[in-house]
Amino acid sequence: MPLSDHPRVYGTAALAVAFIAGVLVTLGFKDLYPELEARYQRRKKSAHRHGSFFDLLGPVSLEDRETASSHGELSALDRGHGIVDGIEGTIGNTPLVRIRSLSEATGCTILAKAEFLNGAGGSPKDRVALSMIQAAEEEGLLVPNRGDVIYEGTVGSTGISLATLARARGYRAHICMPDDVAVEKSELLRHLGAEVERVPVAPITDPGHYVNLARARARAHSASPDTPSRGVFCDQFESLANYTAHMRTTGPEIWAQTGGGRLDAFVAGAGTGGTLSGVAKYLKEERGLGSALRVVLADPQGSGLYHKVRHGVMWSPTEREGTRRRTQVDSLVEGIGVNRVTGNFEVGRPLVDDAVRVTDEQALRMARWLVEHDGIFIGSSSAVNCVAAVVTALGLPPGSRVVTILCDTGARHLSKFWKHAGALELEDDGAGKKEEKDGQRQAGQGLRGKDLLDVLGIAHLRRKQEQA
Numbered sequence: 001m002p003l004s005d006h007p008r009v010y011g012t013a014a015l016a017v018a019f020i021a022g023v024l025v026t027l028g029f030k031d032l033y034p035e036l037e038a039r040y041q042r043r044k045k046s047a048h049r050h051g052s053f054f055d056l057l058g059p060v061s062l063e064d065r066e067t068a069s070s071h072g073e074l075s076a077l078d079r080g081h082g083i084v085d086g087i088e089g090t091i092g093n094t095p096l097v098r099i100r101s102l103s104e105a106t107g108c109t110i111l112a113k114a115e116f117l118n119g120a121g122g123s124p125k126d127r128v129a130l131s132m133i134q135a136a137e138e139e140g141l142l143v144p145n146r147g148d149v150i151y152e153g154t155v156g157s158t159g160i161s162l163a164t165l166a167r168a169r170g171y172r173a174h175i176c177m178p179d180d181v182a183v184e185k186s187e188l189l190r191h192l193g194a195e196v197e198r199v200p201v202a203p204i205t206d207p208g209h210y211v212n213l214a215r216a217r218a219r220a221h222s223a224s225p226d227t228p229s230r231g232v233f234c235d236q237f238e239s240l241a242n243y244t245a246h247m248r249t250t251g252p253e254i255w256a257q258t259g260g261g262r263l264d265a266f267v268a269g270a271g272t273g274g275t276l277s278g279v280a281k282y283l284k285e286e287r288g289l290g291s292a293l294r295v296v297l298a299d300p301q302g303s304g305l306y307h308k309v310r311h312g313v314m315w316s317p318t319e320r321e322g323t324r325r326r327t328q329v330d331s332l333v334e335g336i337g338v339n340r341v342t343g344n345f346e347v348g349r350p351l352v353d354d355a356v357r358v359t360d361e362q363a364l365r366m367a368r369w370l371v372e373h374d375g376i377f378i379g380s381s382s383a384v385n386c387v388a389a390v391v392t393a394l395g396l397p398p399g400s401r402v403v404t405i406l407c408d409t410g411a412r413h414l415s416k417f418w419k420h421a422g423a424l425e426l427e428d429d430g431a432g433k434k435e436e437k438d439g440q441r442q443a444g445q446g447l448r449g450k451d452l453l454d455v456l457g458i459a460h461l462r463r464k465q466e467q468a
Contacts, residue, residue: 087168090119091126092249096257096403101373102386105452108393108400111263112386113254116378116408120168121161123408124250124275125236129161131245132234133169144170147229151218153177153211155271155334156185157408158236163194174231176214181334182416204340211237237272238343246278247286254279254403261287264400265294267356267389269336269381270305270345275405277348284351294396295348297355298388298404300363300380302330303337305345309355314339332360332417335381335407356388362456363387364421365447367410369455372447377410380417387456394453394461 084090094117102110118126133150136142142150149172150162159175166173173194177186178201186196197217202209207216214233221231236242255261261283268276280295299306304314331337341349363383370376370386378386382405389404396402410418426446453459 087120087164088130091130092118093253094118096254097406099370099374099376099386101369101452102390102393106390106393107398108396108402110386110389110393111258111401111403112382112389112406113250113257113403114406115250116382116406118161120164121157123157123161124246124405125158125161126165127245127249128236128242128272128274129158129165129234131241131248132236132239133162133165133171135239135241136232136234137169141230141232142171143230146170147227148172149174149218149221149229149231150234151176151214151221151231152234152236153209153214154236155181156189156412157335158234158272159189159194159196160185160192162234163189163192167193174214174217176210176217178210182413184415185412188412211235236274240343240347242272242274243278243281243344243347246275247282250275251279251282251286255283255287258401258403261289261293262401263293263403264396265296265389265392265402267296267298267385267392267402267404269298269300269384269388269405271336271338271381273342273345273348276352277344280348280351294353294392295351296388296392297352298336298385299355299357300331300333300337300384301357301359304339305337305341306355306357308341309349309352314341332420333358333363333380333384334413334417335379336384354392356391358384358387360420361424364417364424365426365455366390367417368421368424368426369447369452371410376406378406379408379410379413382406382408383417390452390456391458391461394458 095114096111097114099110099112115124116122118124120126121129133142136150137144142148150166151174152159152162153176154162155177159173159177163173163175173189173192174197175186175189175194176197176199179198180201181198186198189196197210197213199208199210199213204211206212215235218231218233221227221229254263254266263283266279266283268279270276276295276297283289283293284295297305297309299309308314338345363380366387367378367380367383370378370383385404385406389402393400393402447455451459453462
C-alpha cells in the first residue's frame with residue numbers, strides 16, 4: 001500500500017526530516033555564531049554612542065504638548081547636535097561634570113555645571129544676555145542695524161556676553177565697569193568692539209556707580225535729537241529676563257542631567273541673583289522638589305547676603321568702622337557678592353535654605369586645588385561655589401548629590417585673583433619660590449598629597465560628619 005494512504009506515517013516522516021534539517025542548520029552556523037554576536041555587540045555600542053543625547057536627557061516621558069504648554073512648561077535651550085544657527089546656537093546644554101577630587105573628599109557626589117562652555121561669552125551670562133536682548137527686541141526697544149546701543153553696568157561677564165551677542169544681532173555695546181576689576185576683562189570687551197568706561201568704585205547710592213552711570217548713558221542716548229537710534233539699558237540686576245532665563249534653561253537642564261531631579265542640594269553664588277533664583281524656582285516650584293532640595297547661597301567675604309539669608313539682616317563684618325578696604329564688596333572675588341537685595345535675588349530668596357561664607361584664602365586654595373587634582377582652571381566665583389559645595393556636602397548624608405556652577409575660566413582673572421593665588425606659593429611645578437632644605441634648593445610640593453579639608457581649614461566639619 002502506498003505511503004500516502006497512511007496519513008499518520010506520512011506526518012511522522014515529515015517531522016523526522018524537519019528535525020534532521022534543523023540539526024544540520026545548527027551545526028552549520030555554530031562556527032558563524034560568534035562573529036554574528038560580535039557584530040551585534042559592535043552595532044549596539046555604536047547605537048549607544050550616537051544616542052548619547054537621549055541619555056543626557058534622562059528618562060523620556062510622554063505628555064500632551066498642548067496641555068504642557070498651557071501650564072507653562074519650560075524647555076531648555078537646544079544647542080543641537082549638528083549645525084546650529086549663529087553664535088546664539090552655542091549657548092546652553094552645558095555638561096554636568098562630576099568633580100572627582102571633591103567627591104572623594106566628601107563622600108558625596110559633587111557635580112558642577114560647566115557654564116564656561118557657553119559659546120558666546122563663556123559664562124552663564126550668555127543665557128541672561130540673550131534673554132534680555134530678545135525681551136528688548138520683542139518690546140520694540142531694539143531694532144537691528146538701526147544704530148541702537150546696549151548699555152550695561154557690569155564687573156565683566158555680562159558685558160562680555162552682551163558685547164558678543166550685540167555684534168551678532170546688529171547692535172553696539174557700551175559697558176560701564178568698576179576700575180578695580182581685572183584689566184583683561186575690559187581689554188577683551190574692547191576687542192569685541194564695545195565702548196568701555198572704567199569708573200571709580202562707588203556705593204550704589206552714588207550717581208557715579210557703574211550701574212547708575214550705564215542707566216544715565218542709555219537715557220541720554222535715547223533723548224538725543226541727533227540720531228534715530230536708541231540706547232537700551234539692560235539692567236541685569238533688576239530685569240526679570242535674568243532669572244527667567246535660568247528658569248527656562250539652566251533649571252530644566254539640571255533636572256534632565258540628574259535623571260529627573262536626583263539631587264539633594266543646589267549651591268550657587270549671587271551677584272544679580274538670577275542663577276540662584278531661576279534654578280531654585282524651577283526645581284522647587286515647577287518640578288515640586290520643595291523641601292527635598294536644599295538650596296544654598298555661596299557668599300564671598302565682604303558680601304552682606306550671607307547674613308541676609310541666615311539672620312534677615314543685610315550686613316557684613318567688613319562694614320565695621322575702620323575695617324573696610326573698599327567701598328564695594330570687600331573681596332578679591334568678582335561676579336558674586338553684593339550689599340543690597342536685587343529684584344532677581346528677592347524673587348528666589350524665600351527658597352534659599354542656607355548660606356555658606358567663603359573667605360578669599362579659601363577660594364584661592366580651592367582654585368589651586370582644582371588645577372592640581374582635576375585639571376580644572378576656574379575663576380574666583382567658581383572657586384567660591386566649589387568651597388560652599390564641599391561645606392554643604394559635609395552636612396549631608398554620605399552619597400548625597402550636590403550640584404553647583406562653574407561660571408568662567410581663570411583666564412579672565414589672571415591679573416587679580418590668580419595673581420594672589422600665585423602669591424600663596426602652592427604650585428608644585430617648580431616655577432614658584434624654592435626653599436632651602438639640607439643645603440639644597442627644593443621646589444614646593446603644592447597641594448599634592450594633602451587633605452582638602454585641611455587645605456581649606458574646615459577639618460572640623462569632617463568630625464561633625466563622622467559623629468553624625
